[in-house]
Amino acid sequence: xxxxxxxxxxxxxxxxxxxxxxxxxxxxxxxxxxxxxxxxxxxxxxxxxxxxxxxxxxxxxxxxxxxxxxxxxxxxxxxxxxxxxxxxxxxxxxxxxxxxxxxxxxxxxxxxxxxxxxxxxxxxxxxxxxxxxxxxxxxxxxxxxxxxxxxxxxxxxxxxxxxxxxxxxxxxxxxxxxxxxxxxxxxxxxxxxxxxxxxxxxxxxxxxxxxxxxxxxxxxxxxxxxxxxxxxxxxxxxxxxxxxxxxxxxxxxxxxxxxxxxxxxxxxxxxxxxxxxxxxxxxxxxxxxxxxxxxxxxxxxxxxxxxx
Amino acid sequence: xxxxxxxxxxxxxxxxxxxxxxxxxxxxxxxxxxxxxxxxxxxxxxxxxxxxxxxxxxxxxxxxxxxxxxxxxxxxxxxxxxxxxxxxxxxxxxxxxxxxxxxxxxxxxxxxxxxxxxxxxxxxxxxxxxxxxxxxxxxxxxxxxxxxxxxxxxxxxxxxxxxxxxxxxxxxxxxxxxxxxxxxxxxxxxxxxxxxxxxxxxxxxxxxxxxxxxxxxxxxxxxxxxxxxxxxxxxxxxxxxxxxxxxxxxxxxxxxxxxxxxxxxxxxxxxxxxxxxxxxxxxxxxxxxxxxxxxxxxxxxxxxxxxxxxxxxxxxxxxxxxxxxxxxxxxxxxxxxxxxxxxxxxxxxxxxxxxxxxxxxxxxxxxxxxxxxxxxxxxxxxxxxxxxxxxxxxxxxxxxxxxxxxxxxxxxxxxxxxxxxxxxxxxxxxxxxxxxxxxxxxxxxxxxxxxxxxxxxxxxxxxxxxxxxxxxxxxxxxxxxxxxxxxxxxxxxxxxxxxxxxxxxxxx
Numbered sequence: 001x002x003x004x005x006x007x008x009x010x011x012x013x014x015x016x017x018x019x020x021x022x023x024x025x026x027x028x029x030x031x032x033x034x035x036x037x038x039x040x041x042x043x044x045x046x047x048x049x050x051x052x053x054x055x056x057x058x059x060x061x062x063x064x065x066x067x068x069x070x071x072x073x074x075x076x077x078x079x080x081x082x083x084x085x086x087x088x089x090x091x092x093x094x095x096x097x098x099x100x101x102x103x104x105x106x107x108x109x110x111x112x113x114x115x116x117x118x119x120x121x122x123x124x125x126x127x128x129x130x131x132x133x134x135x136x137x138x139x140x141x142x143x144x145x146x147x148x149x150x151x152x153x154x155x156x157x158x159x160x161x162x163x164x165x166x167x168x169x170x171x172x173x174x175x176x177x178x179x180x181x182x183x184x185x186x187x188x189x190x191x192x193x194x195x196x197x198x199x200x201x202x203x204x205x206x207x208x209x210x211x212x213x214x215x216x217x218x219x220x221x222x223x224x225x226x227x228x229x230x231x232x233x234x235x236x237x238x239x240x241x242x243x244x245x246x247x248x249x250x251x252x253x254x255x256x257x258x259x260x261x262x263x264x265x266x267x268x269x270x271x272x273x274x275x276x277x278x279x280x281x282x283x284x285x286x287x288x289x290x291x292x293x294x295x296x297x298x299x300x301x302x303x304x305x306x307x308x
Numbered sequence: 309x310x311x312x313x314x315x316x317x318x319x320x321x322x323x324x325x326x327x328x329x330x331x332x333x334x335x336x337x338x339x340x341x342x343x344x345x346x347x348x349x350x351x352x353x354x355x356x357x358x359x360x361x362x363x364x365x366x367x368x369x370x371x372x373x374x375x376x377x378x379x380x381x382x383x384x385x386x387x388x389x390x391x392x393x394x395x396x397x398x399x400x401x402x403x404x405x406x407x408x409x410x411x412x413x414x415x416x417x418x419x420x421x422x423x424x425x426x427x428x429x430x431x432x433x434x435x436x437x438x439x440x441x442x443x444x445x446x447x448x449x450x451x452x453x454x455x456x457x458x459x460x461x462x463x464x465x466x467x468x469x470x471x472x473x474x475x476x477x478x479x480x481x482x483x484x485x486x487x488x489x490x491x492x493x494x495x496x497x498x499x500x501x502x503x504x505x506x507x508x509x510x511x512x513x514x515x516x517x518x519x520x521x522x523x524x525x526x527x528x529x530x531x532x533x534x535x536x537x538x539x540x541x542x543x544x545x546x547x548x549x550x551x552x553x554x555x556x557x558x559x560x561x562x563x564x565x566x567x568x569x570x571x572x573x574x575x576x577x578x579x580x581x582x583x584x585x586x587x588x589x590x591x592x593x594x595x596x597x598x599x600x601x602x603x604x605x606x607x608x609x610x611x612x613x614x615x616x617x618x619x620x621x622x623x624x625x626x627x628x629x630x631x632x633x634x635x636x637x638x639x640x641x642x643x644x645x646x647x648x649x650x651x652x653x654x655x656x657x658x659x660x661x662x663x664x665x666x667x668x669x670x671x672x673x674x675x676x677x678x679x680x681x682x683x684x685x686x687x688x689x690x691x692x693x694x695x696x697x698x699x700x701x702x703x704x705x706x707x708x709x710x711x712x713x714x715x716x717x718x719x720x721x722x723x724x725x726x727x728x729x730x731x732x733x734x735x736x737x738x739x740x741x742x743x744x745x746x747x748x749x750x751x752x753x754x755x756x757x758x759x760x761x762x763x764x765x766x767x768x769x770x771x772x773x774x775x776x777x778x779x780x781x782x783x784x785x786x787x788x789x790x791x792x793x794x795x796x797x798x799x800x801x802x803x804x805x806x807x808x809x810x811x812x813x814x815x816x
Contacts (some may be wrong), residue, residue, distance in 0.1 A: 035702045035737075038800035039433055040718070041730050042737055045704075046436040054433075081348055083355075083431070092505055148536055155544040164532060165507055180746040253532040255506030263533070265346075268699055 009293075015125040019281040020071065020274060024064060025254070033058065033268035037080050054080070076105040076278065077271035081264070088272035090257060090279050096166060097249075097256035101241035103172045104179035108237065112184040113230075115192025120199065121218060131188065138185030143178050147251040148175045166254035179245050183237045190233050192228035201225070227298050235291030239284040317577070325755075330545035331514065334795040337813050338526040342538045343807060344546035346506055352473035352491045354369075356433040361470050362806050363529055367408070367509055368473035368494030371399075371418070372464065376801055379722050380629055382469040385413060385495065391758060394459040401450045405518045407476040408500075409493045414447040420477035422454075437471055441720050461758045462581065464665065465629070465723035470805075483795055497522045497809040506531060523812040537697040539607040539791070542567050545750045548793035550804065555614040555671070555672055558789065567791045573618050575627045575786045576719025578670055579725075580663075580680060581740030583712055590712045596778040597638070598648035598656075599713075602687050603781045604640040612672055612679050617784035621727060625785045627802050630724030632768035635775050638782065642687060645744045657688035662711025664694045666701045670717040671786055677715050680781070706737050714740065717786065720803045723757050724767040741779035 034051045035042075045172040051057050055066065071076065119131040154161040154174065163168050182269045198204065199222060207221045208214075249259040257276060264272035333339065347360040352368045363439055373384040380704040387400040425434050440813040454463060463597045476493050492500045497519070498511035509529040515521045530547055532538040532642070539557060541547045543564050558569045582596045589595045601756040609617045621637035623628060649656045661684070667675035674695055681691035693712060696704065704710045716738070721727045729751055734742030742748075750773065754766040775782075790800050798811035 031699060033699075036699050037433075040738055041726060042433075042436060043705075044737055045579045046735060074652065083349055089505075148540070151537060151544075155546070156540050159544060163544050163546055164537055165530065167743060251534045253507075253530070253534070253537060253539050255504075259506065259533065266697070266699070293734075308443045 008289055011166055012282070012289070015019070015285050016281045019027075019277055023274060023277045024067060024270075025060075027268065027270050028060065030207075030268060033080055033270055036101045036267050048234045052222065070273070071278070072295065076275040079264075079269055079272045081267050081269045081272070086269075086275040088165065089272055089276070090260065090275045093255060093257045093260050096254060097242060097245075097258065098247065100175055100179070100249075100254060100256060101238065103176040103237060104233075104241055104245075105182065107176050107180035108184040108187060109234075111180060112187035113191055115188040115237070117195055117218060117223065119192040120195035123196065123216070128192075132192065135185040138181040139189075142182065143182060143245075144251055146181060147178045147248060149173065151251070164251070166255065171252075175245075175248050175254055177249065178248050178251075179241065183241070184186060185275045187230065187233055187237070191226070191230055195222055198222045199227045224298060228295060231291055231294050235294075236273045237288050239287045242287065243280040311492070313617055324495065330548070330795070333548070334793075334813055336526070337524050338528065339524050339549065339796060339808060339811060340528045340530055340547045341808065342530050342541055342550040344533050344535070344538070346529075347509065347608075347738045348504075349489055350492045350503065351485065351510075351669050352475060352492070352494070353421060353431065353471075354432045356437075358804060360375050362804075363509055364492070365470065365496065365805065366498040366808060367492045367496045367500055368468060368475070369405075369496050370468075371472040371474055372467040373723065374468050374803055376799075378629075379692060379802065381464045382450040386467075386473055389464060391461075392453065394758060395456045397454045397456075397463055398447070399452050399454070401452065402448050402518065405495050406481070406516065407493050408514060409476060409479055411476045411493075413474060413495050413583065414675075415448045415452045416449075416477045418452045419444045419446055421472065421475045424475060424480065424485075439465065448609060450684050459756045461763060462725040462755055464679060465725065469720065469722065469726065473812065484809075492749060498527055501526075517809075519809070520654065524808055525809045542607040542793075545793070548796055549798070549806065549811075550791045551788065551804075552671070553791045555616045555633075555789065558616075561791045564697050565794075567793045570790045570792045570798070570800050571787050572790075572802055573627070573785040574719065574804060575625060575721050575802045576607045576627055576670075576717055576786045576788075576804065577620060577721050578617070578673075578676075578715070578717045578783045578786060579620075579623075580677075580783060581710075581716060582713050582779060582781065583708075583714065583744050584779065585712060585734065585740060586708045586710075588712045589654065589661070592652055593778065594648045594652040595654060598645040598652070599661075600638045600686065600778050600781045601641045601645035601648065602689070603683055605781070605783060606640065607683070608676055608679055609682045609784060612675050614669065614788075616787040616788070616789065617786050620782045621775070622771050622782060623732070623780070624724060624771060625721065627785070628722055628724060628727070630764060632764075632771045634768060635772055638778065645687060655688075655746070658778075659688075660690040660692065661713060662692045662694060662695055664704055664710040664714040665702060666698050666715065667695050669698055669701075670715070673715055673717075690785055702738075705740070710740075713781075716740075719786075722803060724770070728767070728770060728774065729755060732777075732779060741777070744773075747777070748772050752766045 034047055034056060038047060038050060051062040053062060071096060078084065079086045079089055116132040122128050149164050155163040161174055165171060204217060204221055207217045223266050246258040248257040261273065262277040323784050328775055331508050343359055347363045348355045348357050349360065350364060352364050370384045371386050373382045375382040385402050385405065387402050389397055389399045392398050401415060408415060422441065424430050425432055425438050440456045441458050442455045445455060447453055480488060496516050497517045499514050501510040501512050503509045506558050508679055513522050513525050513529045532541055538550050542550050543566060545566050553569050561567055582590045582599060584591050609615060609619060620634055663681060665674050667674040677693050681693050684691050705714060718727060730736045730740050732738055732741050733748050734749065750770050754770060757763040757766055788804060790801055792798055795814050796811055797814050
């Protein structure tokens with residue numbers, strides 16, 4: 001187990017390092033960040049002085065070396081826009097992103113699993129068509145459109161919910177519905193097909209032959225055995241949600257990581273972009289690791305493979 | 309509708325109804341202003357940014373203001389000024405003014421502020437803007453002198469362009485810059501209460517304000533990046549003031565029963581640069597004139613901007629203190645355009661031009677650019693419109709790699725030096741026109757003339773020279789459209805300041 005953990009740790013470090021390297025060079029393809037931070041009456045010599053001071057005049061390899069050395073110490077530099085520590089800016093936004101992700105995931109599971117299971121067990125019925133029709137719709141509706149429509153209906157017309165920002169439970173409702181609409185749709189469809197597949201297995205036939213009720217058959221024998229693909233997708237979705245739901249956070253003025261990252265990209269605030277990539281990639285690989293551990297619990301055979 | 313009742317009940321039970329409805333805010337005199345972004349810093353004199361300054365100036369007073377009627381420099385913390393000699397300006401300071409921490413405002417404060425700007429360690433954007441100031445001398449507690457490297461008559465305009473917000477010297481020295489960034493201490497009408505990152509900045513009334521306390525007890529800036537969501541927040545009564553209502557949504561706001569649109573002619577100008585700083589057809593004056601004659605500016609204002617713009621006929625708007633009303637507009641005249649093309653030996657049907665435009669930076673910028681392309685197409689000119697992300701647009705202008713034309717806005721444009729010196733010479737970063745030695749010589753001379761009358765004459769002559777050269781298709785001054793809740797009395801300003809000291813709650 002220890003060697004497994006160690007190898008996972010090395011893998012994580014490698015993924016984070018490669019993501020940071022790729023992003024470091026990619027953001028620089030977009031152009032010079034300096035102009036976006038300076039007033040428009042700035043003169044060429046002052047632009048150059050700023051660039052010099054920020055180190056953008058140095059050769060790219062040199063800039064990269066400096067970045068890697070500092071980043072290894074957890075120093076991603078100062079945000080060009082806000083003149084504050086970039087990593088701190090990102091970490092400050094994490095709680096908002098985490099709580100929204102948790103709310104959205106909860107809603108996703110509560111919607112997707114029952115819909116998927118019912119669609120599978122009642123295959124071909126009206127409920128199946130309704131469930132899957134709803135899922136396709138959920139996946140097809142663009143998040144920004146759904147978000148704006150919800151705001152229009154529930155905030156402007158009815159005045160029931162706040163248009164955005166954080167606060168009480170009310171503030172979570174619309175953004176998590178928008179997120180869940182998309183993620184639940186994917187998960188419901190996957191749950192349906194996974195459960196359908198398992199229902200054809202011999203042990204399900206045996207369970208039914210034993211005279212178990214249908215509920216017991218599905219809950220005890222089918223669902224756990226269908227769980228691997230569902231958990232894999234859930235892991236991916238969690239990773240994506242924790243990386244910040246860019247559009248949703250922007251529309252609902254949610255002070256999360258996604259909104260910060262996109263603003264930083266548009267403003268070419270390189271230190272913030274890289275700090276965000278660091279946090280997001282660490283979170284993503286961590287979730288992946290947890291999902292792998294869950295596999296072992298769900299299917300002991302995978303544990304033996306790891307052990308071997 | 310049976311399901312509605314339990315749903316409403318659920319909503320109420322969960323406490324989901326938006327807190328502090330508009331009526332309550334009106335009663336408590338609390339206003340919420342919706343901005344697209346939070347301040348980049350709460351330190352004054354540090355970052356040149358409209359949104360940042362608009363918020364900072366509620367806590368810090370301007371040293372010199374602009375008169376909201378004629379936009380000439382007006383007293384604020386400085387009560388008066390005079391030119392002592394070619395390189396020395398003397399300012400008398402308002403007495404009895406105190407910072408929010410009780411520190412008195414005096415000459416030491418003015419000096420400490422300039423020292424902060426001039427210190428390279430402060431990394432402020434304002435350093436180059438004050439490069440000409442050698443030092444600030446304290447004459448006595450209520451008098452200071454600004455000594456400049458060379459004659460600088462434009463100093464007072466620079467001062468009035470929100471470029472100098474006095475800071476408390478004792479707090480600056482004892483607590484340091486970071487403490488001041490975390491908890492601003494100014495002399496302004498509102499005091500800092502709280503800044504929740506990416507969410508809101510809360511300020512409260514300064515009851516001891518030297519101009520008398522503001523009518524509002526509390527001002528909150530809420531940050532809503534998406535404009536549709538900002539509009540929705542206004543219509544839902546969650547925010548009370550927003551800037552940049554799109555022209556097509558004016559009716560929606562006016563009919564909402566919650567807010568109405570207040571418009572003002574802005575000092576910000578929009579233009580189509582005809583770039584002569586790179587090789588191409590726009591090097592030829594006849595072709596620049598031809599393109600200008602081929603563009604129907606009135607039609608653009610009517611059709612695209614729904615009359616929400618004021619046409620300009622030269623490089624400066626009437627709001628500019630150095631504006632000269634002489635000179636004629638370049639008329640829309642396709643026949644004249646064709647004649648000019650013929651004279652230059654260019655067949656418009658074989659001419660392909662490229663037009664660079666940002667999208668969403670200025671009112672309907674992309675739509676205007678596309679409409680201009682369509683107008684030029686009427687003469688057979690093929691125009692490729694390139695839509696740039698804002699950073700790329702700036703890069704291209706600076707590196708002189710735009711197409712033959714580009715769309716840009718400039719402002720607040722309230723004095724000639726800040727506009728003409730920046731935009732019609734070869735060297736400046738965002739210029740599109742240059743290589744005109746007589747013009748550059750005139751500009752270099754005009755910025756040093758101290759006598760106001762002679763200075764105005766010099767700028768008038770320069771404006772005519774610029775008009776004759778047709779470096780732009782002169783377009784218009786933007787109209788700024790604000791959505792303002794019914795219960796607030798507030799008149800927007802041409803210099804784009806959203807200053808809540810000037811807002812009042814309408815008595816019911």
